[in-house]
Amino acid sequence: MKNRFRMLSYPYIVWMAIFIIGPILLILFYSFTSGNVHDLGSMSFSIGSYKKLFNLMYLKVIAKSFYLAAVATALCFLLGYPVALIIVKAEARKRNLLMLFFLVPIWMNFLLRTYAWMSILSPNGFINRILAFFGLPMLNIMPGQSAVVLGMVYNFLPFMVLPIYTVLSKIDKSVVEAAMDLGANNLATFIKVVFPLSIPGIITGITMVFMPAVSTFVISRLLGGGKDLLIGNLIEQQFTVQRDWHFGSALSIVLMVLILLSMAVMSSVDKEEHQGGGGLF
Amino acid sequence: MVYSFNDSKSRGHWGGFTLKWYAELLENRDIRTALYYTLMIAFLAAVISTIAGTLTAIGIYNMRFLSRKIVLNINYLPVLNPDIVTGVSLMTLFLSLKMQLGFVTLLIAHIVFDIPYVVLCILPKLRQMNKHVPEAAMDLGAKPSYAIRKVIIPEILPGIITGFLMAFTLSVDDFVISFFTTGSGVTNLSIVIYSMARKGIKPSINALSTIMFLIVVVMLLLINRSTTKGDELIP
Numbered sequence: 001m002k003n004r005f006r007m008l009s010y011p012y013i014v015w016m017a018i019f020i021i022g023p024i025l026l027i028l029f030y031s032f033t034s035g036n037v038h039d040l041g042s043m044s045f046s047i048g049s050y051k052k053l054f055n056l057m058y059l060k061v062i063a064k065s066f067y068l069a070a071v072a073t074a075l076c077f078l079l080g081y082p083v084a085l086i087i088v089k090a091e092a093r094k095r096n097l098l099m100l101f102f103l104v105p106i107w108m109n110f111l112l113r114t115y116a117w118m119s120i121l122s123p124n125g126f127i128n129r130i131l132a133f134f135g136l137p138m139l140n141i142m143p144g145q146s147a148v149v150l151g152m153v154y155n156f157l158p159f160m161v162l163p164i165y166t167v168l169s170k171i172d173k174s175v176v177e178a179a180m181d182l183g184a185n186n187l188a189t190f191i192k193v194v195f196p197l198s199i200p201g202i203i204t205g206i207t208m209v210f211m212p213a214v215s216t217f218v219i220s221r222l223l224g225g226g227k228d229l230l231i232g233n234l235i236e237q238q239f240t241v242q243r244d245w246h247f248g249s250a251l252s253i254v255l256m257v258l259i260l261l262s263m264a265v266m267s268s269v270d271k272e273e274h275q276g277g278g279g280l281f
Numbered sequence: 282m283v284y285s286f287n288d289s290k291s292r293g294h295w296g297g298f299t300l301k302w303y304a305e306l307l308e309n310r311d312i313r314t315a316l317y318y319t320l321m322i323a324f325l326a327a328v329i330s331t332i333a334g335t336l337t338a339i340g341i342y343n344m345r346f347l348s349r350k351i352v353l354n355i356n357y358l359p360v361l362n363p364d365i366v367t368g369v370s371l372m373t374l375f376l377s378l379k380m381q382l383g384f385v386t387l388l389i390a391h392i393v394f395d396i397p398y399v400v401l402c403i404l405p406k407l408r409q410m411n412k413h414v415p416e417a418a419m420d421l422g423a424k425p426s427y428a429i430r431k432v433i434i435p436e437i438l439p440g441i442i443t444g445f446l447m448a449f450t451l452s453v454d455d456f457v458i459s460f461f462t463t464g465s466g467v468t469n470l471s472i473v474i475y476s477m478a479r480k481g482i483k484p485s486i487n488a489l490s491t492i493m494f495l496i497v498v499v500m501l502l503l504i505n506r507s508t509t510k511g512d513e514l515i516p
Contacts, residue, residue, distance in 0.1 A: 027366070
């Protein structure tokens, strides 16, 4: 009986093999070969693409991507944690409203959100108008790296707030009360009790922000101007303009590996298995 | 966030509240085709993914521990992978198979990344379900397909609905994967916005954003309602 049900998943397993594993193997293959991609016979094994990677210029791009993503993640954390705290402490009805208000941007199209920031930050955009009105100097960050970071923070902040909020809301109130009964003041309770308990949520949040931040190319393209800043842009270029699929594949593999590594590091820090905010592992 | 609402009617110039942009929007053929394709693909992908995902979830739920783990981990790869990698790898797959990039490839791509999310929504519901009920049904003589239809599905219906809505929203919103897997005139709203944003800013985009916002709010309320059945209000 169970066997019968089990068979339901077999079609999908075949599908997965073709459409999930297949493409990755293909990319792996391309990264290790060179030659005309459209003519199977002309390809030969080479690690030339990987060697090309170690060129200083490309390494700088990778480093910059990680750096910017890290900055954005840190900012998301610094902004997001207090927000999550506020929402948790608010009374029930207000809480749902706050959550809704905060989550609404996610549900808007990702591109439109980024585009809205283009308008806000541009030389004759919203912010500069206000500054000009008060006679203050213009804010000239767009296009540029700071604009990209801001765009990332705006886009991904909800992904940080959500897991942290979920974890915070599940903390058993009596534990907090017990701490206070034992004499701890608000600050001590927070540092010793609340914060440590919220770490799983923080980890999920960091993962959910860092990963898309490192690999985005839309944000850096629209807000960063013509120069290609990030890995994502580079990969996109290789596949569309430069037509060097081998190099693009190598870059993609590197990106994948780096991300999987960071996630492995993250989950080793998180000791307990939990079904918290992200709910994926 | 706030600004993106305000911006839709008059664009940074406060040239006055007009609905003119909405009219222009509807007339713009590019946007109309894009909208059509976006909704079409999202709907098809969501429907197919939900059906396939539900059946698969039931299958996975009944698997032995080790094979289940392996299958699940592979299943979640499209979720874990950055979208560029998924998009680019699918594109290379399609081209290597000498497939023409277009509607079909776009649809396949969307299904690929929708199904994992559907499975993700349904599995918890399966776990919550009392597994003795379908067993009992079959002991009483029901055929497995009957058991599925009449017993299991009603139990996990909230999960199915949530999965469907999620798949739909995800597909409507997608840019990167669609960007790489489509071609020959088939386009998607996000792609159109992207090219418009790069060329210059047109006010009709802002009207578009209000419309999309409204659609999304509706979907949000729907998802909210379906997950409320017995569960906490916000996921």
